Amino acid sequence: MKSPIHISSTQNKLIKNIILLKEKSRERRKTGLFVLEGLREFQLALKGGYEVKQVFFEPSIVSLNEINALIESFSGKPDIIEISKEVYKKIAYRETTEGVLAIAKAKSHELKTIQFKNKAPLILVAEAPEKPGNIGALLRTADAANVDTVFIANPKTDLYNPNIIRSSVGCVFTRNIGTGTTQELISYLKEKNIAIYCAALTASKNYLEVNFKEASALVVGTESTGLTDTWLENSTQNVIIPMEGEIDSMNVSVSAAILIFEAKRQRKIQ
Structure with a gap:
């Protein structure tokens, strides 16, 4: 001792x-x-x-x-x-x-360190999330669904911010996490032949009509501004979660959870 x-x-x-x-x-x-x-x-x-x-x-x-x-x-x-x-x-x-x-x-979260366990990985990408609480909630969602990797594009804070550690309930330590610029991540995903599905309001398909069974990256932006044009221009398909109320957006972690668990549902029945 x-x-x-x-x-x-x-x-x-x-x-x-x-x-x-x-x-x-x-x-x-x-x-x-x-x-x-x-x-x-x-x-x-x-x-x-x-x-x-x-x-x-x-x-x-x-x-x-x-x-x-x-x-x-x-x-x-x-x-x-x-x-x-x-x-x-x-x-x-x-x-x-x-x-x-x-x-x-701290660990390195450079893209070159990322290894996928599955041939058709399911990936969550969050572009420029600003609130540590949202990042923590995204990591908890990713942990609950056991997604292969979480990518943070253009991070506004480091992953070891105490608020992120607290709000993720420690999931930041056990998830496969990579960081990079938007362009670096897009290039990486294309090199790996991973389809890019961007949550967006325009030129979008209902998320229930999209096939997420192959290697897929589900990309979400901030609640205030959404995704940048760079993501939308490189999207395989934009997807939308239909809203039935007065507002047109949800908390980013809620949107991510809906998309992730639909992808998981599809993969279980293939």
Whole structure:
């Protein structure tokens, strides 16, 4: 069992480093590190093969034995740091949490790292999602449907933003995720012979009339502006979810879920 380091001061350098990583995207990009919080998130990060550098725990909430049990089956043991209640209150992102935070090494999400498990992959593409909560919801939807890959085109924030980790409930650690510009992603999909289906209001087919059984990328844009012309000009087929009320759009994660689960339904009956 690894003996912990003890920290009781909020002015400790390691504690200041955690706060910096949580609050500054630039610091996360510069160091290649990020902060995760919560037992479930920690477990999913380990399951996803992330390298955990340091684990911080508050002993009145979670015991050292529990922490050691979590990491015992993994190589590359992280430093274990016991923190006081005052320190924990200072660095904890959520009020209702399980007494665990960790610093981990970010993964590369370049397109060249993406591997498909299926010959006819089902892919979700989101162009320039701005709200971390929407990105988290998209990742949860992708996890629920077990899509092959999620691509983020022209990302507005890094994937290790604490709000994305929290709203995805840790799915960011276990999904196959790639990032790139819109043009890079379009070129990639075409090179792989993956059909591009863009959610759009114009020149569109009812999504129920489209065949998603072959390799397919379902592309969604922002709720305010939709997809850029570049996607629409390169679309295999635009698709639309008919609206029966007064508005003509839904939350992006809801739209994505409808399209994804229709594709999954089709694939189950082929």
